[in-house]
Amino acid sequence: MPPSVELLYWDGCPSHPAALAELRAALEEIGHPGAPVALSEISSEAQAAQLGFVGSPTIRIDGIDPLPPPPGEPTALTCRLYRRRDGRHSPTPDPADLRDALRRLLPPPTQES
């Protein structure tokens, strides 16, 4: 069974279209072009709490956040804060960090059916 790739987002933050494009680009770069990405909208504080959603966008691979937030980060309907490798703040993950994390969590492309 292929791993599930999920993008959780809150529509009140404008970052998810860019995050989706960057996620798809990272998947392609590591040899998983066209891998399905499930989009899940988080629309209430209760839903955010239930799913441990600390902000938009949040990526999950088989339920695991490839770029986990700091411990104790509160769940919320908000934009999620990421850091680029050069230290800059960003509303989306650093593409290189994302690519490396996906490589760790996804099987090598040769193992795909």
Added chain:
Amino acid sequence: MSFAIGALAPNFTLPDTYANATALRDVDSPVTAVVFTCNHCPYALAWHERLQAVARDYGPRGVRILQINSNDAERFPHDSLAAMSARVAAGEFASPYLHDATQEVAHAWGAAVTPDVFVLDTDGRLVYHGAPDADYRDESLAAAWLRDALDAALEHRQPDPAQTEPVGCSIKWRP
């Protein structure tokens, strides 16, 4: 919805992080920029240094930059007054950082996101509303729209553009 270009800005008095009351109207400041910002929003933080550079560059020209945090700190602890004070104490702000605890100013101004930039002319009328520049990712843009608006206000002419789409996190309203 914010007030219109050319309209007189709603007055306010808000405390800074040292509890000093700071009023919008100030006879010593011919031109004023008001920036709604916060501590936790990645867009506000991505633009933050560019905005501080504007404050440092335009302060000597008589421009006053007022930065306001209106977010609900109960639900978003990163936006508490204590967290604001810590950032100011760390030297992260080049101009006053005001606390709009009741959110009345954000409502009166129609601020929607962080950052949300308003520039007022010498009469206190709105001459620019929008984003600092066209791309939070591109530091080389250096808050160009804000700088252009300040230059125009200082020269008593209309900026172009006078209005852009603010981009950022929604202001976190109290329930």
